[in-house]
Every structure is written in C-alpha cells, then in structure tokens.
Amino acid sequence: MPTPRKTQLRKPFQKARRVDPRPITGRESARDLLEHAFGAYVGRQVRTAHELMRRSxxxxxxIFLTLSGAMTPAGLHQSCLIP
Structure with missing residues (x-):
C-alpha cells in the first residue's frame, strides 16, 4: 500500500498529458510524421521546428538559418554549408 508521502509525490505526474502515439504504417507523409509521431526528446524539438517553419x-x-555546435568535427561543415 502506498504511503501518503509517495501519493503526494505522484500527484503532479498524474496531471501530465497522456502520451499515446499513433502506430506508423508506412503510408504517412513527412508532414504526418512531423505532426503526430516522435513526441519526445529530439523528435519533439524537430516537431516544434516544423511548426515554427510552417507558421512562418x-x-x-x-526565415533565417543559424547553425551551432560541433559541426566541423562531425564532418557536417561541408555537407551543410557547401551544396
């Protein structure tokens, strides 16, 4: 049986939005995937970027593109900056 302390700690998490992702069937467009799949971690950041670009x-x-991070050690400096 949970103690009152454990119940108090659990309450804020019970208010969180339920994550119930749709299954990916292979028939989705890129827009469908960006809007409805990958709702956590970096996928969520990509979804936010997609929404901002779409609204812009x-x-x-x-629209301006800025790059940051260790792109040169990763070998991305040529592929991203030189088409």
Missing part, C-alpha cells in the same frame, strides 16, 4: 511560411515571414 504561412505568414510570409523572412
């Missing part, structure tokens, strides 16, 4: 394009905003 819809509102005809200027």
């Amino acid at each position: 394009i819809a509102e005809d905003c200027s």
Whole structure:
C-alpha cells in the first residue's frame, strides 16, 4: 500500500498529458510524421521546428538559418554549408 508521502509525490505526474502515439504504417507523409509521431526528446524539438517553419511560411515571414555546435568535427561543415 502506498504511503501518503509517495501519493503526494505522484500527484503532479498524474496531471501530465497522456502520451499515446499513433502506430506508423508506412503510408504517412513527412508532414504526418512531423505532426503526430516522435513526441519526445529530439523528435519533439524537430516537431516544434516544423511548426515554427510552417507558421512562418504561412505568414510570409523572412526565415533565417543559424547553425551551432560541433559541426566541423562531425564532418557536417561541408555537407551543410557547401551544396
């Protein structure tokens, strides 16, 4: 039987949104995957970036690309900056 202390610690987590991802069938478009799959970790960051880009394009905003991190040691400096 849970102690009152354990019950108190558990309450904030019970209010969290339930994560119930759709299964991936292989018929999804890239947009479907970005909007409905991979809701955690880096996938969530990619989803947020997709939403910001989509809204920026819809509102005809200027879009700038910035790069950060260790791109040269990873060999990404040529592939990302030189088409």
